[in-house]
Each structure stands twice: as C-alpha cells, then as structure tokens.
Amino acid sequence: xxxxxxxxxxxxxxxxxxxxxxxxxxxxxxxxxxxxxxxxxxxxxxxxxxxxxxxxxxxxxxxxxxxxxxxxxxxxxxxxxxxxxxxxxxxxxxxxxxxxxxxxxxxxxxxxxxxxxxxxxxxxxxxxxxxxxxxxxxxxxxxxxxxxxxxxxxxxxxxxxxxxxxxxxxxxxxxxxxxxxxxxxxxxxxxxxxxxxxxxxxxxxxxxxxxxxxxxxxxxxxxxxxxxxxxxxxxxxxxxxxxxxxxxxxxxxxxxxxxxxxxxxxxxxxxxxxxxxxxxxxxxxxxxxxxxxxxxxxxxxxxxxxxxxxxxxxxxxxxxxxxxxxxxxxxxxxxxxxxxxxxxxxxxxxxxxxxxxxx
Amino acid sequence: xxxxxxxxxxxxxxxxxxxxxxxxxxxxxxxxxxxxxxxxxxxxxxxxxxxxxxxxxxxxxxxxxxxxxxxxxxxxxxxxxxxxxxxxxxxxxxxxxxxxxxxxxxxxxxxxxxxxxxxxxxxxxxxxxxxxxxxxxxxxxxxxxxxxxxxxxxxxxxxxxxxxxxxxxxxxxxxxxxxxxxxxxxxxxxxxxxxxxxxxxxxxxxxxxxxxxxxxxxxxxxxxxxxxxxxxxxxxxxxxxxxxxxxxxxxxxxxxxxxxxxxxxxxxxxxxxxxxxxxxxxxxxxxxxxxxxxxxxxxxxxxxxxxxxxxxxxxxxxxxxxxxxxxxxxxxxxxxxxxxxxxxxxxxxxxxxxxxxxx
DNA sequence: TCGACACATGAATCATAGT
DNA sequence: CACTATGATTCATGTGTCG
Numbered sequence: 001x002x003x004x005x006x007x008x009x010x011x012x013x014x015x016x017x018x019x020x021x022x023x024x025x026x027x028x029x030x031x032x033x034x035x036x037x038x039x040x041x042x043x044x045x046x047x048x049x050x051x052x053x054x055x056x057x058x059x060x061x062x063x064x065x066x067x068x069x070x071x072x073x074x075x076x077x078x079x080x081x082x083x084x085x086x087x088x089x090x091x092x093x094x095x096x097x098x099x100x101x102x103x104x105x106x107x108x109x110x111x112x113x114x115x116x117x118x119x120x121x122x123x124x125x126x127x128x129x130x131x132x133x134x135x136x137x138x139x140x141x142x143x144x145x146x147x148x149x150x151x152x153x154x155x156x157x158x159x160x161x162x163x164x165x166x167x168x169x170x171x172x173x174x175x176x177x178x179x180x181x182x183x184x185x186x187x188x189x190x191x192x193x194x195x196x197x198x199x200x201x202x203x204x205x206x207x208x209x210x211x212x213x214x215x216x217x218x219x220x221x222x223x224x225x226x227x228x229x230x231x232x233x234x235x236x237x238x239x240x241x242x243x244x245x246x247x248x249x250x251x252x253x254x255x256x257x258x259x260x261x262x263x264x265x266x267x268x269x270x271x272x273x274x275x276x277x278x279x280x281x282x283x284x285x286x287x288x289x290x291x292x293x294x295x296x297x298x299x300x301x302x303x304x305x306x307x308x309x310x311x312x313x314x315x316x317x318x319x320x321x322x323x324x325x326x327x328x329x330x331x332x333x334x335x336x337x338x339x340x341x342x343x344x345x346x347x348x349x350x351x352x353x354x355x356x357x358x359x
Numbered sequence: 360x361x362x363x364x365x366x367x368x369x370x371x372x373x374x375x376x377x378x379x380x381x382x383x384x385x386x387x388x389x390x391x392x393x394x395x396x397x398x399x400x401x402x403x404x405x406x407x408x409x410x411x412x413x414x415x416x417x418x419x420x421x422x423x424x425x426x427x428x429x430x431x432x433x434x435x436x437x438x439x440x441x442x443x444x445x446x447x448x449x450x451x452x453x454x455x456x457x458x459x460x461x462x463x464x465x466x467x468x469x470x471x472x473x474x475x476x477x478x479x480x481x482x483x484x485x486x487x488x489x490x491x492x493x494x495x496x497x498x499x500x501x502x503x504x505x506x507x508x509x510x511x512x513x514x515x516x517x518x519x520x521x522x523x524x525x526x527x528x529x530x531x532x533x534x535x536x537x538x539x540x541x542x543x544x545x546x547x548x549x550x551x552x553x554x555x556x557x558x559x560x561x562x563x564x565x566x567x568x569x570x571x572x573x574x575x576x577x578x579x580x581x582x583x584x585x586x587x588x589x590x591x592x593x594x595x596x597x598x599x600x601x602x603x604x605x606x607x608x609x610x611x612x613x614x615x616x617x618x619x620x621x622x623x624x625x626x627x628x629x630x631x632x633x634x635x636x637x638x639x640x641x642x643x644x645x646x647x648x649x650x651x652x653x654x655x656x657x658x659x660x661x662x663x664x665x666x667x668x669x670x671x672x673x674x675x676x677x678x679x680x681x682x683x684x685x686x687x688x689x690x691x692x693x694x695x696x697x698x699x700x701x702x703x704x705x706x707x708x709x710x711x712x713x714x715x716x717x718x
Numbered sequence: 719t720c721g722a723c724a725c726a727t728g729a730a731t732c733a734t735a736g737t
Numbered sequence: 738c739a740c741t742a743t744g745a746t747t748c749a750t751g752t753g754t755c756g
Contacts, residue, residue, distance in 0.1 A: 093472035100456025113452035120749040126732035133525035166492035276518025287619030304514035304622035357478035
C-alpha cells in the first residue's frame with residue numbers, strides 16, 4: 001500500500017479492494033448505491049420533472065443481488081482495516097437495513113447509528129408520505145473485541161457548543177457553489193454529499209495523518225475533506241469522469257492548519273414547536289376551547305392541532321386571522337386557554353414543551 | 360376476533376397472533392425486544408447449549424435466533440393485517456436493521472423510516488460514543504401492490520404548523536407522571552414509550568374506529584393512546600404484571616368525544632363533481648368564456664362541459680394542459696370565469712355545488 | 719449596490735377510480 | 738390487468754434578473 005497522502009484508483013470497487021493489503025487503513029467511509037426502486041417519472045406541482053437517480057450503477061436485480069454485492073465489499077473493507085480501525089456507511093431506508101444486518105453478520109460492532117437531518121430536503125410532492133428528510137449513517141468498529149477505535153470526544157463536544165455531540169446531525173444538502181458541475185454546467189454526480197458531513201465524520205473518528213479509504217469515491221468529497229483536515233486518503237471510483245473531476249477538485253483544496261479546527265463549530269437554534277405537539281403532549285385535549293384575549297370568541301381544538309370556529313377550520317394562525325378579518329395573526333399570543341386564574345395565552349404551553357425538551 | 364373496543368391478551372406473542380383471524384386489523388404498532396442479551400429464553404426458543412464457541416459464532420447464533428423470532432411475529436402480523444393496513448415497528452441500532460431487512464424480505468413495502476429525536480436523551484457517561492439520542496421507526500404497508508394505506512396527510516401537515524410533517528420527530532422521553540410505577544414506586548417497564556409518540560403514529564395512519572394491534576403491549580401505551588383517540592385495540596403481553604398495570608392505566612383514560620375526533624380531511628376524499636354538473640346547475644351557461652389566470656387565453660364552455668379553444672375540444676383538464684403544452688393540468692384551478700371583482704377560478708363554483716350537495 | 723422577485727432544484731421506492 | 742380520465746400536490750435555499 002502506498003503511503004502517499006492522496007491516492008485515487010480508477011477501477012471497480014471490489015476488485016480494487018482485493019488488491020489492497022490487510023490492515024492498512026484507519027477508517028473506511030462508504031456511500032454505496034442505495035438500490036432505489038423508483039416507479040415512473042415524478043412531476044412537481046408545477047409540472048417540472050424531478051431529476052431522479054436512475055443511473056445504471058444503482059440498479060440491482062434483487063435484494064439477494066444487492067446483499068451479495070454488499071457482503072463482498074464490506075468483508076474486503078473489514079480485511080483492509082487495521083484492528084483499531086472503524087467504518088462509516090451512509091444510506092437510506094432503501095438499503096441501510098440490509099447494510100446494517102450484513103455488518104452485524106460479518107462481526108462488525110456497531111458503535112452508533114447517526115442520523116443526518118437534512119435542513120432543506122426535497123418535499124413529498126404528492127402528499128403521500130412523510131417528507132423523507134434524513135439519511136442514516138452507521139459507525140462500526142472492526143469487531144466486538146477489536147482494539148480501541150478512535151473517538152475524539154472533546155473535539156466533538158467543542159464543535160457542539162460544549163455539550164456532547166448527539167447521534168442526530170442537522171446539516172444542509174450539498175448545493176450551490178459546492179456542488180461539482182460537469183462541462184455542461186449541470187451537476188456532475190447525482191448524490192454528492194456535503195463536505196460538512198465528511199468533516200464531522202473525519203474529525204470525530206480519525207487522527208491527523210490517518211489513512212481514510214472511500215470505496216465509492218464519486219467526485220471525491222471524502223478526499224477533499226480528508227485533505228483539508230490533514231488526513232491521507234485512498235479513493236476507488238469506477239467512472240472515469242468522476243475520477244477526473246475529483247482530481248481537479250482536490251487539487252484546489254487548501255489544508256487547514258490544525259490549530260484552527262476548533263473554531264469550526266455548528267450552532268444550534270431554538271427548537272420549533274408546532275401547535276399539534278401541544279395536543280400530542282396532552283397539554284390540551286381535542287375538544288378543548290380556546291378564546292380570544294377578551295374571552296368573547298371561542299374556537300375548538302382538534303386532535304391534529306387544527307381549530308374549528310363555525311364552518312371554518314385551519315391552523316391557530318389562519319383561524320386567528322380569519323375571525324379578526326385580518327391578513328395575518330400570531331396564534332400563539334392571540335388564542336388563550338382557561339386556567340383557574342383566568343385566561344392565559346397558549347404560548348405558555350409552548351414554553352412548557354420547550355422547557356421539557358431542553359431538560 | 361373480538362369486535363370489542365379493548366382487548367388485552369395475556370400470552371406469548373407468536374402463539375396469540377396465530378390464534379387471530381386473517382385480515383382483521385388496520386394497523387400494527389410493535390415495540391419488540393431490542394437487546395439480544397436480555398430475555399434469552401424468548402430469543403433462543405430451541406437453542407441447545409452452545410459451548411466453547413468464539414464470540415463471532417455465538418453472535419451469529421444470537422442473531423439467527425433473533426431473526427427467526429422476528430420473522431415469525433412479523434409474518435403473523437402480515438397475515439392478520441387487512442390489505443390496506445400498515446405496520447409500525449420501533450427499534451434501535453441493536454435490532455432495527457435486522458427487523459427492516461426481514462420486513463423487506465417478507466414483502467412489506469417501506470413507506471418511511473421515521474426518526475424519533477429524543478429531546479432529552481440520556482448522556483453517554485463514558486464519552487466513548489455519540490450520545491444515543493434517537494430511535495428509529497419503520498412504517499410499511501402490507502406490500503408493494505397492496506391496497507392504499509391510510510395516511511392523514513392534511514392532519515399531519517396541520518399538526519406541524521402547515522408545513523409537511525418530516526421523517527424526524529422531536530419528542531421528549533416518557534418521564535414524570537406519565538411513567539407507570541410499580542408497587543415499590545419504581546418505573547414498572549424499562550422502555551415505556553411516550554404517549555405523544557403513539558398519538559402521532561395513530562393520528563397519521565388510522566381512522567377513528569380502526570383496530571390497532573400491539574403484539575408487545577407492555578404497560579399499554581398503545582392502548583391508552585388508541586382509547587383516547589377513539590380507536591379500538593388488541594394488545595398482547597406475556598408478563599402478568601404489565602397486563603395488570605396496563606388495564607388499570609387504560610381504565611383511567613377518558614376518550615376524546617367522538618365529535619372532537621375530526622381532523623383536517625384530504626381533498627382527495629371529497630365527492631367528485633364533474634365539470635358538466637356546473638353547467639347543469641346553471642352556474643355557467645353554454646357559450647360562456649373561461650380564461651387562464653392572466654386573462655389572456657380564452658375557452659368557450661359547451662353544454663356537455665367540454666371546452667373549445669380554436670380547433671381543440673376536450674375536458675377542462677385536457678384543454679388546460681394542451682394550451683400550456685404541459686403533460687397535465689388541474690382545470691379547476693387553471694380556468695377562471697369573470698365576476699364583477701375580476702377573475703375567479705372555477706373551483707369556487709365546484710365548492711358551491713358541493714355545499715349544496717351537503718345541505 | 720441593493721432589494722424584490724422569479725426561478726431552479728435536491729438519493730423520491732410520490733394517485734386513484736372507473737372501464 | 739391495462740388503460741384512461743380526473744385532478745391533487747412543495748420546502749428551503751441558492752442563484753439570477755430586473756429596476
């Protein structure tokens with residue numbers, strides 16, 4: 001194995017892995033095909049077409065074929081990992097359960113599953129399901145009895161305003177300038193991951209100088225983040241176009257002085273509490289009445305957090321606006337509930353939920 | 360199968376499931392055992408003593424036993440589900456990957472994986488991993504080609520301040536008053552789920568009166584939430600102590616009055632009104648003109664509810680699509696008629712007809 | 719230079735009743 | 738089962754255009 005800082009192998013994943021020596025890498029980060037099973041075209045409400053991931057490399061004949069492929073590349077990764085090494089895989093509900101099962105069957109020891117909460121996911125255009133707003137990463141050591149893996153607890157805590165980093169990470173998608181374009185100015189790769197995600201993975205579980213292997217290198221996000229953070233990397237990629245774009249991209253990356261790493265934290269914001277959650281929490285019950293500040297107008301609460309006044313139904317804000325014949329209304333301060341001391345705005349219930357969430 | 364509103368079966372999960380008739384429940388919510396080490400007698404029903412095997416082999420044996428158990432209860436659940444039914448399972452990284460894989464292998468069709476972000480998780484005291492701050496739920500329909508599952512999209516959207524409900528839900532743990540205590544004043548059940556979580560599950564994917572099955576009933580959170588929301592339930596629980604605590608708990612639950620169970624309904628379920636009926640009702644007259652939203656393009660209404668633009672004739676939808684050169688068009692919102700206050704979409708005429716039909 | 723507004727787009731298993 | 742007709746449906750963010 002090369003001790004070069006940067007290695008990109010243009011070749012098929014499993015074959016290239018087989019050519020690598022045992023126990024030679026410190027970390028694997030893998031973003032394998034998800035095996036999406038899409039129907040026909042999906043149109044947005046404005047009739048534009050969603051640019052789907054229909055690439056040939058994401059197509060598998062069956063779950064069995066996908067499992068076989070997964071078992072092969074994962075067991076090669078296990079072989080090339082050092083005994084104190086670890087592996088990250090990212091996936092969605094289409095494939096991550098199969099990957100997780102195979103990991104366990106191969107003897108990997110799962111340390112965490114981590115949820116990437118997308119700050120700006122694509123909506124569900126047809127209103128058929130919950131907005132698919134996250135992906136799952138699995139972090140695993142080589143085995144239950146393996147030598148101690150690397151976890152930079154304090155760096156993570158520092159990056160998270162001095163409280164422990166949780167297993168859910170809120171990060172935006174990779175868009176705009178960061179998104180690598182091809183010659184035509186279109187996105188070069190359908191599933192490019194944000195570098196911030198890789199930044200956190202690498203910072204959490206490697207040390208400067210470590211060798212990071214990415215068997216599905218794509219346009220080289222892992223390589224870019226590794227170089228920036230002073231780690232070495234080996235990338236394997238089958239498509240010549242991606243290899244070339246990755247090279248160009250990584251050549252431009254300027255490594256960050258290690259002393260500057262601790263300033264690259266993320267901020268947390270006040271959690272949003274929808275009114276429906278007040279009902280879920282049992283602070284109001286379906287059928288309860290809410291009142292305007294003077295106690296003259298009344299509205300009934302329903303189980304989904306909608307209000308009813310006569311024939312009107314809608315959110316606390318919408319109904320508040322309608323009964324006042326005004327364009328807008330802050331329902332949290334307008335609507336009140338009865339207490340033994342008189343009327344109180346429902347905003348105090350929101351405060352209660354927030355307090356509980358912070359506790 | 361009983362048509363009773365409340366049924367608690369004291370018995371072993373798979374055995375009790377086998378006694379239930381086909382296609383008799385609308386929803387399954389399951390919180391199966393997570394940890395392979397706990398409840399070994401359950402997870403290794405037919406295991407002969409395994410001596411002197413290394414960790415790897417032992418692990419595989421455990422997983423195999425857990426898989427067997429999971430396959431059995433899940434396939435029974437699939438059998439007792441109605442064709443338009445659905446199933447929820449909750450788990451952590453210890454078991455959820457195996458459960459998800461088995462679901463897929465049995466032919467369940469995954470609709471979402473949902474992350475319960477714990478607002479107040481237990482910290483990782485040793486600082487060796489990320490704070491395990493979430494659990495994963497899988498929502499699946501009976502199969503890819505199954506009849507349409509229930510999803511109260513508009514109720515969920517309403518409960519989330521009028522934006523689509525996402526696949527990550529932030530909810531506090533079950534603590535304080537809500538936590539069921541045993542005779543000694545200690546928590547009675549190690550993994551009691553918050554009722555708010557069940558509230559959201561039930562509200563999203565069932566209708567009032569539906570039958571909800573929970574094969575691992577525990578202290579009856581599913582039953583409590585179901586009763587509160589006017590749903591029927593069947594709970595299966597092996598431990599006599601839990602059964603008794605669940606009974607006492609559920610007896611105290613006061614159901615939401617039937618009249619307050621309404622939530623925001625979907626437009627898809629409203630009665631269909633053909634455009635021709637607008638003309639029949641005299642709200643438009645043959646020969647009247649309709650216009651696009653900007654008032655630039657015009658179409659003539661005919662007696663049968665077809666439109667004419669130049670040489671083109673067809674439905675409001677077809678003509679709307681053709682004049683815009685788009686694959687599809689909702690004619691109800693595209694076409695407008697003249698009023699003294701300007702243009703108004705013909706959808707308001709449909710609303711008028713619907714109101715008359717309801718009266 | 720700046721604000722207002724329009725437009726584009728992201729790993730998506732994305733409709734349903736009737737004939 | 739296949740096919741057709743109806744008609745329901747989007748959030749956050751970045752970029753570009755226009756005045």
